[in-house]
Amino acid sequence: MAHAKSKPASLLIKGGHVIDPANKIDAVMDVLLRDGGVAEVAAPNKIRASADEKFDARGLIVAPGLIDLHVHLREPGQAYPNTTPVIDSQEWVNWLLQPERGAVVNVFPVAAATHASKGAVLTDFRGLQRAGAVAVTDDGRPILDNDIMRECLRLSGELSIPVVQHAEDTRLTENSPMNDGPTSFRLGLRGWNVSAEAGIVDRDVQLAQQIPNARLHVAHLSAADSLKAVRRGKRNRARVTCEVTPHHFTLSDEAVGDYDTNCKMNPPLRSKPDIESLVAALADGTVDAIATDHAPHASHEKDVEFERAAFGITGLETALGLAITKLHREHHIPLIRIVELFTSGPARVFELRGRGSLARGSHADVTIFDPNKRWTFDVSKSRSLSRNSPFDGRQLTGKVMATIVGGRVVYREE
Ligand SMILES: [Zn+2]
Ligand SMILES: [Zn+2]
Numbered sequence: 417m418a419h420a421k422s423k424p425a426s427l428l429i430k431g432g433h434v435i436d437p438a439n440k441i442d443a444v445m446d447v448l449l450r451d452g453g454v455a456e457v458a459a460p461n462k463i464r465a466s467a468d469e470k471f472d473a474r475g476l477i478v479a480p481g482l483i484d485l486h487v488h489l490r491e492p493g494q495a496y497p498n499t500t501p502v503i504d505s506q507e508w509v510n511w512l513l514q515p516e517r518g519a520v521v522n523v524f525p526v527a528a529a530t531h532a533s534k535g536a537v538l539t540d541f542r543g544l545q546r547a548g549a550v551a552v553t554d555d556g557r558p559i560l561d562n563d564i565m566r567e568c569l570r571l572s573g574e575l576s577i578p579v580v581q582h583a584e585d586t587r588l589t590e591n592s593p594m595n596d597g598p599t600s601f602r603l604g605l606r607g608w609n610v611s612a613e614a615g616i617v618d619r620d621v622q623l624a625q626q627i628p629n630a631r632l633h634v635a636h637l638s639a640a641d642s643l644k645a646v647r648r649g650k651r652n653r654a655r656v657t658c659e660v661t662p663h664h665f666t667l668s669d670e671a672v673g674d675y676d677t678n679c680k681m682n683p684p685l686r687s688k689p690d691i692e693s694l695v696a697a698l699a700d701g702t703v704d705a706i707a708t709d710h711a712p713h714a715s716h717e718k719d720v721e722f723e724r725a726a727f728g729i730t731g732l733e734t735a736l737g738l739a740i741t742k743l744h745r746e747h748h749i750p751l752i753r754i755v756e757l758f759t760s761g762p763a764r765v766f767e768l769r770g771r772g773s774l775a776r777g778s779h780a781d782v783t784i785f786d787p788n789k790r791w792t793f794d795v796s797k798s799r800s801l802s803r804n805s806p807f808d809g810r811q812l813t814g815k816v817m818a819t820i821v822g823g824r825v826v827y828r829e830e
């Protein structure tokens with residue numbers, strides 16, 4: 417980001433409909449960005465300061481930069497299933513935060529909670545936090561041991577760093593490639609029952625309620641039963657948050673059809689009643705963030721029998737379109753709530769100061785999108801190197817038209 421500072425630049429975004437949930441703004445406004453920060457948000461044509469550049473945003477939504485809490489970058493190691501090695505030391509956090517990596521996106525590393533994510537010995541949370549890690553997790557290898565989880569949560573309370581749990585009791589899900597239900601029965605596959613998720617969420621929320629200031633974040637929550645525990649924790653004022661992925665609120669396990677490996681993910685796609693519960697929880701505030709769990713895989717890992725295929729799909733390019741199509745157009749959830757789930761919601765979860773908001777002095781990260789633009793996702797034209805998406809050929813409404821990071825336009829739809 418050093419090179420972005422070479423010349424003090426300013427950018428005036430004119431005539432857009434600003435949706436800034438953190439500041440309860442939902443109106444046509446102009447936005448002035450200067451020197452990498454938000455300088456002013458004001459009624460149309462009221463900003464007097466001159467700007468080096470202008471962006472005509474008429475007809476578009478201007479929102480804080482979207483934040484995705486859950487992305488597998490596959491670096492270091494360009495590797496599987498998460499990063500190899502896992503980010504369990506300060507050196508790796510520093511590597512991830514090298515300035516040249518921050519040019520088109522901001523990366524906030526999430527470090528391992530236990531050494532090599534083996535669930536036995538805690539990493540140095542304090543050191544990792546000091547180096548820039550915003551949370552700790554053993555994603556993919558859930559922390560099952562009660563004492564280790566209690567210790568993680570105790571430290572999370574002391575340091576105010578969230579423990580992100582991939583809630584899966586792996587003792588109950590061995591060799592289970594999809595959700596337990598009529599489709600797994602028809603396909604002759606062993607089912608991954610929702611209780612394996614809900615049981616861990618329930619235990620973790622109980623621990624979080626007992627430990628002062630403990631910070632628990634439930635990753636990619638997929639089942640109605642898990643929401644019950646999250647609601648209970650929030651009611652009891654425990655610091656419990658959760659995220660839901662676009663694929664879990666869009667597709668049910670029926671999408672697996674005839675062994676479509678692009679519908680193989682962990683946690684698996686669930687039942688239609690689960691989707692209804694997730695949509696209700698996204699609307700009513702129980703869910704804090706939409707996160708993609710973006711997980712690219714090479715085709716040789718997906719073009720194999722269902723049971724041997726890798727878990728996970730890409731999701732960065734379709735997330736906003738799926739949210740607008742499913743949550744806003746089909747279920748009438750207001751756009752301001754959807755923007756909240758992508759901006760101030762996730763910023764609160766990981767306590768990212770100056771992000772997810774267009775308050776004066778915040779980072780000049782802005783996403784400009786067209787909520788009415790209809791488009792068809794074509795995986796062959798994807799900017800991701802991977803092709804593992806179940807949404808190829810899907811018609812979506814709502815598309816990102818420009819991305820501004822640190823006051824610079826880093827992406828613009830032609
Ligand atoms: Zn996971
Ligand atoms: Zn993940």
